[in-house]
């Protein structure tokens with residue numbers, strides 16, 4: 001069986017980013033090449049999605065969230081710990097587990113391959129599992145630690161194809177697996193490595209390769225780089241930007257690190273206490289935040305007020 005968790009658990013709260021780290025990363029991300037993404041038609045329409053944790057004192061973790069995501073777009077989901085980002089992301093492809101319950105709303109996936117609209121919340125069993133790998137894939141917080149330590153990268157990648165593309169021959173699987181490694185910046189020869197032989201950055205790249213294996217139209221990334229040092233984070237973020245330009249998938253990128261999102265996302269949704277309180281382009285959010293909470297959030301990042309973390313994404317300086 002693959003080590004990629006098909007039924008992930010909500011991960012522990014991330015360590016807060018140290019101020020020095022936040023500024024260092026902001027400085028590094030300012031130099032990211034965002035490419036020229038081709039942002040197109042909607043790929044996902046979320047309407048009034050609500051998710052509760054049915055515990056003794058029920059938690060309304062996501063309250064009537066609505067947004068549309070377009071092909072090739074990076075939508076950032078920002079907000080303080082506990083505001084509902086992960087719950088929302090998991091709900092989008094039914095990865096939530098009891099006591100979490102979807103209490104209302106809809107998630108419609110606009111499939112470019114079949115030209116049909118899929119009601120994601122009505123999918124079940126095999127259909128749902130297939131949807132998760134081939135249409136919408138996910139890279140979890142700390143995913144690199146979920147590579148199986150006792151089987152090689154080759155076997156883990158091959159397993160994805162054996163399950164979801166059984167008509168592929170052994171040679172085709174190997175070829176495609178190596179191509180995927182190369183795509184995410186890992187040498188082809190690493191195919192025979194085991195997790196412990198790879199650095200944290202490499203392991204996370206392998207997880208991204210697995211998530212890309214079936215050519216998904218959307219990738220949900222929950223704090224995909226939080227556990228890595230800032231230089232490796234930057235390299236991986238650059239890789240994600242390059243891949244979305246090259247392959248055209250959309251990304252929902254979750255992090256509590258708003259400065260980071262302002263650099264890499266096309267639009268940013270700010271969540272507070274289960275609500276999306278503001279959704280705007282990264283540029284508008286930075287220069288003209290509408291909601292008091294967004295202003296407070298922007299003000300709470302020292303890296304945004306100092307030179308190092310200023311919003312210097314190419315082409316936007318003139319609005320200052």
Ligand SMILES: Nc1ncnc2c1ncn2[C@@H]1O[C@H](COP(=O)(O)OP(=O)(O)OP(=O)(O)O)[C@@H](O)[C@H]1O
Nearest residue numbers: 013014053055059061080081082083084085086087
């Ligand atoms: N298994 C659970 N049972 C009860 N409440 C839960 C459970 N998991 C999460 N919650 C609550 O749901 C709310 C949203 O949590 P969620 O993990 O989605 O937030 P988040 O914004 O992703 O936080 P973080 O940035 O720390 O990952 C919080 O109030 C949290 O305490």
